[in-house]
Amino acid sequence: RIGKVDELVPETKPFFEDPVIRGVMEAYLSPRVASFRHELETRFGLSKMAQADLFHFDNWRPICKAFLYLVDVGEENAPFRFLRRSHRDGPWRTRYAIEFDAAGTSGRYGHFFPQEIRALEKEQGWEEVVCTGKAGTLILADFRGLHRGTPLRSGRRVLLNNTFDLMNA
Numbered sequence: 001r002i003g004k005v006d007e008l009v010p011e012t013k014p015f016f017e018d019p020v021i022r023g024v025m026e027a028y029l030s031p032r033v034a035s036f037r038h039e040l041e042t043r044f045g046l047s048k049m050a051q052a053d054l055f056h057f058d059n060w061r062p063i064c065k066a067f068l069y070l071v072d073v074g075e076e077n078a079p080f081r082f083l084r085r086s087h088r089d090g091p092w093r094t095r096y097a098i099e100f101d102a103a104g105t106s107g108r109y110g111h112f113f114p115q116e117i118r119a120l121e122k123e124q125g126w127e128e129v130v131c132t133g134k135a136g137t138l139i140l141a142d143f144r145g146l147h148r149g150t151p152l153r154s155g156r157r158v159l160l161n162n163t164f165d166l167m168n169a
Helices: 012-017 017-027 093-107 112-123
Strands: 034-043 063-069 080-084 127-131 139-140 159-163
Touching: 012 034, 012 159, 017 063, 017 080, 017 139, 093 112
Parallel strands: none
Antiparallel strands: 034 159, 063 139, 063 159, 080 127
16 A cells, blocks of 8 residues: 555545545535545555455444546456445444454454354345446445455556545544
């Protein structure tokens, strides 16, 4: 990840300052929402597993991201994956939210074991969405939901990431 990419590469500013994306985030989260992380993310190293390749949530508090694919991303190019409807509150989440705050980064920090995901998918009826797309594809997601990356099997994955929340407002 390269942080503050809008300062390093001014040509990326239109994405990070886009009024339509900001408007969606304000309507979904709050007019007080803050855009606080402006990053370029790239995935390299074929078949290398990362911690982010396990299903996890970024926070139980409201947090959303806008991803803009800068290259075509197919099944082989480490696409973003999301469990549809897992962003919704429910009794299943309480234990993980408490553990997230209590243990912080020294704990599981929102990460799930594969057997937990299998049980939750069955219990909650969630479906995995694989976010492939051409360069220019925009993905908006609520990162309270369970999501993961995937190992790169071919080529590359390069995207811009604009993160929004209320804690940094």
